[in-house]
Amino acid sequence: MLNSPLTRAIRQSLFASSLVTTALFANTAYAQDSAPKSGDTDTLDRIVVTGSKIKRTDLETSQPVFTMSREDIQAQGLTSVGDVIQNLTAQGSSLNTTYNNGGTGETTVSLRNLGSNRTLVLVNGKRWVGGTGGLSSRVDLNTIPTAAVERIEVLKDGASSIYGSDAIAGVVNVILRNNYEGAEANAYIGQFQQGDGKRQSYDFTVGSSSDRWSSMLGVGYVKEDAVGAGDRRISAVPKFGATPGFGGSSTSPDGKFCINDPVTFTCSQPDGQAGSFTPTGTGTFRRNLGTADNYNFAPDNFLITPQERISLFSNATLDITPNLRFKALGTYNERRSSLLLASNPIVLGVPNGDDTVISAQSIYNPYGQDITSIQRRPTESGGRLFAANVGTTAFDLGFEGSLTFGEKTFDWDAGYVYGRSLENDVTTGLFQISHLQNALGPSFRDASGKPLCGTPGNVIEGCVPIDFLSGAGTITPEMLNYVSFTAHDQFEYKLKNYYASIGGELFDLPGGPFAFSLGLEHRTESGFDSPDALINAGDTTGSARTATKGGFSVDEGYLELAIPVLKDMSFAKVLDFSLATRYSDYSNFGNTTNSKFGFRWKPIDDLLIRGSYSEGFRAPSVAELFTGQAENFPQITDPCATTVQGQDNDNVPAACAGVPVYDQANSQIKTTVGGNPDLKPESSTSKTFGFVYSPSFLPGLDLSLDWWKIDIKTAILTLPEQTILDGCYRSGVLSDCALISRDPSGAISNIIAIPQNIGTYSSEGYDLTVGYHLPEQAWGKLSVVWDTSYLANVQQDLNGDGVVSQDPVSGEGGNQVGKYLGRGANNWRIRSNVQARWERGNLGATWLVRYFSAQDEPCASIAKAQLALLCSDQNRFTNLDGDDPGTAPDGPTARPQNRLSATIYNDLSFYVKMPWNARVTLGVNNAFGEDPPRSAISFANSFDPAYEIPGRFYYMQYTQKF
Secondary structure (H helix, E strand, O other): OOOHHHHHHHHHHHHHHHHHHHHHHHHHOOOOOOOOOOOOOHHHHOEEOOOOOOEEOOOOOOOOEEEEEHHHHHOOOOOOHHHHHHOOOOEOOOOOOOOOOOOOOOOOOOEOOOOHHHEEEEEOOEEOOOOOOOOOOOOOHHHOOHHHEEEEEEEOOOOHHHHOOOOOOEEEEEEEOOOOOEEEEEEEEEEEOOOOOOEEEEEEEEEEEOOOEEEEEEEEEEEEOOEEHHHOHHHOOOOOOOOOOOOOEOOOOOOEEEEEOOOOOOEEOOOOOEOOEEEEEOOEEEEOOHHHHOEOOHHHOEEEOOEEEEEEEEEEEEEEEOOEEEEEEEEEEEEEEEEEEOOOOEEEEHHHOOOOOEOOOOOOOOOOOOEOEEEEOOHHHOOEEEEEEEEEEEEEEEEEEEEEEOOEEEEEEEEEEEEEEEEEEEEEEEEOHHHHHHHHOOEEEOOOOOEEEEEOOEEOOOOOOOOOOOOOOOOOHHHHHHHEEEEEEEEEEEEEEEEEEEEEEEEEEOOEEEEEEEEEEEEEEEEEEEOOHHHHHOOOOOOOEOOEEEEEEEEEEEEEEEEEEEEEEOOEEEEEEEEEEEEEEEOOOEEEEEEEEEEEEEEEOOEEEEEEEEEEEEOOOHHHHHOOOEEEOOEOOOOOOOEEOOEEOOOOOHHHOOOOOOEEOOOEOOEEEOOOOOOOOEEEEEEEEEEEEOOOOOOOEEEEEEEEEEEEEEEEEOOOHHHHHHHHHOOOOHHHHOOEEEOOOOOEEEEEEOOEEEEEEEEEEEEEEEEEEOOOEOOEEEEEEEEEEEEEEEEEEOOOOOOOOOOOOOOOOOOOOOEOOOOOOOOOOEEEEEEEEEEEOOEEEEEEEEEEOOEEEEOOOOOHHHHHHHOOOHHHOOOOOOOOOOOOOOOOOOOOEEEEOOEEEEEEEEEEEEOOOEEEEEEEEOOOOOOOOOOOOOOOOOOOOOOOOOOOEEEEEEEEEO
8 A cells, every 4th residue: 555656645744744743832932821721711611512503511402412432432343433333323224345246445324314415424513525436425434534533423413504415314523533642552453253354453643732732643554354255155146045046147157149030039049949048168059048057146246345544644723822723634544445246247239239249250159150149257357356546635724713892702713624535446357349349250360370350351450359159268368358458447526615604692691692603615516537438438348437527616604593592490491492594505506595493491400302493405416417428237127028037027017018028138237327417406304302301310311312304305316227117117107218228129228317306205213312321339330322213204205206106126105114125225113222331440341232123125026936935924925826926016915025134233342451551452243143134135145235244253452552
């Protein structure tokens, strides 16, 4: 990792930090002796709580906020801030290192399972730069230095009136360390019980401060090794528990070919027999056996993707005068990660809608006929390796102070936040279509026996003929060098934010001072995706895409008011209201105004009742607006196919009457995705109501219960390709039919999927947090925190027709709670964490229990022959003696389902403090070896990435303070 660009970046960061530190020391000599110390004034006593811009002494607001301390974070034994945040009970499903196929190397957060782009991530209360993987404000949490984190605050409510776009589902605010004195070094190492997935982490932090200044610098290094999908039984096959071959790829190393009649498009073998064939070498062939010939691609993938991260962190403040402070924060993070997929499936000719053939005149075609349908997986290439190098730079420079008008003092701050993520990707194992067409075309041998492309009178220079028809292992390195290429892609996302605010107390009310915060912001966000030239031109067998570049700017102003009405009265120990509104004017779509109302009422000292109503919005991202066209190959079941991978389709809708009879041999269908510059923002409303109870008769107990409800309108949605197909043929949605193209054989040649403002979401639930700190006893101190999210209702309208959507696979609509609808679509009714911590003298231990409630998944898309193997909840099987239960609402109402059982993980750690100011921690995560619940419909690995991979994880951490 220590290449010259990174080395230069480290030198520059260290140099910048040394200049700041030097400046702080130099200015100290001229500082006034009467400078305030931290805590000497009301200004420094009051703090800003996540969800508000007003400084206050009371930490309980009208909105629920969950806080994790540095000790809570360290007790989890994890090397990534992202992994810690994904353990939150309010977290749904989002990208992490278990996403290989479809992953980016990023780790994100999706509160309420409403999507990572609807959860705002802040660092020290300021918006953090988005990740390059999505060209959006979606934050890669791995860009936040783990060693620099002091605590994490999670606002479980909408907050667009306070922070602007994206704060629909909630806000995650990562607070970094400040005013640190001394030095600290940490070393961490761990691995799974199977001996793989090793993780290492090393960091060093040093800081110093005085009455007038503070300065600190940290550096960290993390390395997380890969785990192969073939190294766990559940992920070593495409569908764990199914018969061999089911779920595998019809594009195998030996190949699958046929000769298509130009008029009827019927598929035949070289001897004229119907059906596709597979070569057996030396000019012979056999009939392809369908599912039995499918390729097991699973072991060629990562289960956990590897990455290395190096980070630098500096934070400094200087009190220039008693009323003026300069602050400077800077971070640099570099991530090197990779994804590994099985060798690129080459699907050309009739199945792909093009005219590529293996020429009858090819020296490697023993059949003397053009092969018009080509499927071959060149495993000789070693697979597709996607290597990413992402550098993220961020800093926050500003001033803060106080102004006095009359007898009133007002706090102000102004500054500039800059963030930039630059990603360079190198991908190997891709193939160039034009070179494949040359290499599969006519060829001959010269007088020396050297194979050449073309004809003796028209030689294609540099071309090497390729052998697709002699079975696996026959593609030589020379052949690969001509038809393959290494792709070089570059991405960038940039954030610039200028801000200024002023706030304070205006006058007194019966409940206390009437306070306000007023602010202005100007922000620009921009990004680009510069794909490799061959990918941009579409000359690749992989996913093609065109270049993307764009951005937008926004001017915003906000006003927040704190209105204390009553205080210290009977049945009104506290009664106050909060109001906020924000006006946002975007360069691309216009303006929007969002407001919020909240209240707090303490009828007695022990009980706080609170509630809020807030409006929210999410502006369309750079990717959603400006993405160029790209190709994708998702797994899709065509409802009009007569047979699907050799299995009869007994539930062809009547709307398919005009589609020719055909067999869908390949489940991966070409689709086209892209941006939509006409998008408008999403809008939302959020409501909360709850209470906080701290009984005086039981000191140390705190209990909070909050109801919440989020409604999203004009949601930006890209309809899933399966939804488009079922909407057209099973529900009669004409707008969906217009997005589908077929070739003359009846096979789908393309589906257009672009984002639109058409969806609505509604999600409702309860949050319960109970904390109990027992009084210290002779046996030590014990504290317990129980945090639970209960999901009561989830409904969605995916096509904007005003009707709650039925799931196209299960045929069920309405409330989706407790239903698993595919990778990333978890709807646990309950997620719950219980953390118990014991301390006595130099010893301590932590026990964290993480609970995921059971889910049901629809199995209607599973072939009937596999139902008994993959869908184990037998009492849910009905109507299986007759027709297939179907795959959409027009099928029978009784449908098979599978139960994903409830899952409990236990994480244990124990530490001992050493006499030399050190601490040693030993821990094991997933201590009881809980396996993830098996899924029949999850896209990869037969389980969802939100669950842990199989195996206990052991680790040790050493902390040395100086």
